[in-house]
Amino acid sequence: GAVVSQHPSWVICKSGTSVKIECRSLDFQATTMFWYRQFPKQSLMLMATSNEGSKATYEQGVEKDKFLINHASLTLSTLTVTSAHPEDSSFYICSAYRQPEQFFGPGTRLTVL
Amino acid sequence: QKEVEQNSGPLSVPEGAIASLNCTYSDRGSQSFFWYRQYSGKSPELIMSIYSNGDKEDGRFTAQLNKASQYVSLLIRDSQPSDSATYLCAVNYKGGSEKLVFGKGTKLTVNP
Numbered sequence: 529g530a531v532v533s534q535h536p537s538w539v540i541c542k543s544g545t546s547v548k549i550e551c552r553s554l555d556f557q558a559t560t561m562f563w564y565r566q567f568p569k570q571s572l573m574l575m576a577t578s579n580e581g582s583k584a585t586y587e588q589g590v591e592k593d594k595f596l597i598n599h600a601s602l603t604l605s606t607l608t609v610t611s612a613h614p615e616d617s618s619f620y621i622c623s624a625y626r627q628p629e630q631f632f633g634p635g636t637r638l639t640v641l
Numbered sequence: 642q643k644e645v646e647q648n649s650g651p652l653s654v655p656e657g658a659i660a661s662l663n664c665t666y667s668d669r670g671s672q673s674f675f676w677y678r679q680y681s682g683k684s685p686e687l688i689m690s691i692y693s694n695g696d697k698e699d700g701r702f703t704a705q706l707n708k709a710s711q712y713v714s715l716l717i718r719d720s721q722p723s724d725s726a727t728y729l730c731a732v733n734y735k736g737g738s739e740k741l742v743f744g745k746g747t748k749l750t751v752n753p
Binding site for chain 1: 673675677683684685687690692729731733739740741743744745746
């Protein structure tokens with residue numbers, strides 16, 4: 529149990545476009561999911577906490593209008609990177625919380641040209 | 642500022658040896674402790690969780706927790722080349738919801 533999927537696994541887009549990443553908990557319900565970003569050779573950076581049925585909580589320094597999060601159901605959270613720029617290129621990873629542990633999705637590698 | 646500190650390594654051990662990974666944390670109110678393994682280019686995978694003082698064993702892995710010293714460790718017995726990865730220590734702080742604070746990770750290389 530505790531399988532989390534992400535889609536797409538990788539995406540290449542042009543600067544200025546928006547990209548949506550989906551995170552699904554496949555075999556359990558998750559009222560809370562998390563979105564992380566990881567740059568090469570760096571540790572995970574928590575971007576936001578996604579709560580089903582309510583607004584996401586963003587970490588300091590993360591632009592909520594640029595990184596839109598929607599937790600529409602107990603098994604799905606989406607992250608939309610709006611007006612993407614090359615500096616947004618990174619490895620985006622979600623996790624789903626099943627008390628008391630977090631289980632990570634496989635990640636989405638975003639490249640903005 | 643809640644912090645989790647790890648020796649960044651790299652830590653290099655020969656195949657079959659015991660690898661010892663260490664982690665300290667700043668907040669005495671911490672309740673839950675986790676070790677994740679992350680292969681290069683992949684996402685973290687939970688390998689051990691520990692919640693009370695003492696040792697917890699799972700196969701070749703043993704997690705050790707000492708809350709008085711604010712210290713948690715991971716021992717890998719009979720290390721294999723496939724254990725080569727970055728190991729992330731993560732701590733859940735009391736009152737911090739379900740959020741985890743991660744260390745920067747220790748890169749382990751097991752040499753055949």
